[in-house]
Amino acid sequence: MTTHRVHFLAALAGLLLLGAGGTASAQSTITCESRNGQYQSCSANTSGGVTLSRQLSSQGCWQGDTWGYDRNRVWVTRGCRAEFRVGGTSSSGNNTGAKVAGALVLGAIVAAAIANKNDDRDDHYDNGYNDGWGNGREIRCESNDGRYTRCATVDRRQHVEIRRQLSNQQCIYGRNWGVDDRQLWVDDGCRAIFVAY
Template sequence: MNTMKLGIAVLVAFATVAPALADTIRCESDNGRERYCRGNTRGGVYLQTQLSSSGCYQGDTWGYDGGGIWVSAGCRAIFQTGGNYYPNGYNPNGYYPNNNNNHHNNNNDGAVAAVALAAIIGAAVVASSSSKNKSNSGDSYETTYNNGCNAGTKDRNAGKSRDYTRHSGSYSGSNEQAYSSGYNKCWSN
């Protein structure tokens, strides 16, 4: 296998292993109080499932720092971490709370090691059998977040209700979370 194919194999292996390092954190604001849930958030955080009827808006009723996730104003949700959703450490909410509460951590080091090994072997097979390196990457999280922010600001200034879905043609399904986070953050500012 030549050097370029080996390099591609290693990059594919790392890209495949990153989701395996993800963690699920359930964090709930009780009676409207702020709560901080510890966890490894260095790879980014996104809201996986909202559990509350109260809105969960990134930067408004939830956010995160390097040590965990905070929720407030009745936001209750399950968050996914470890997916590197903020390139170059970009954190759009910038809020860093001081209180510490609960963190639910799933430690699957053995499973991660097995996935890593399978990913490396799979990447080597793919690299050795493929002659082309195809790339189909969409907009970055940051770009999509900023586009949502701009739309949220325009809608707020025009007196429209908070509803990012009216701009559904401006983002793909895989970028919806980034767009909605930016929209909601800037609509409420």
């Protein structure tokens, strides 16, 4: 999927969420910057999700590759510098339909962004599997009984992705798996074989 397609989906999500009446925004914007290509994490309330609102660097910012988030922080690496919209929303009135529509569109954006590794290479994801661009180091990481589990230390320069999903529970980056302080973690029943390269 191309960068233009991801940007189109992001714009569409913005329009849908702006048009979804009855939701009072409690979001804020933070700036997180990778200086000299170094990994950097920025404390943030990510309970309501994170979206990239404005890229500041000439180096590309791709979710799941050069930026991402976990329970309480946004991280950037390899020169990505950007402003991110973080935080949740507070409801007023009946806005269940708006929330569902927004969640579906944002889910599509997350999936598209993860698939978009860079602007000149298409991804080959299929239900959590990938065709791979090299062997890398395989790491088996399992959240048994829905428990939060840390599995392995990952070099900050390495990229981590799912090679084979083992659980019926879908593994979604930033929701039930990720890399926090160089530690690969899983939660909420995600079990998979990951690859770091």
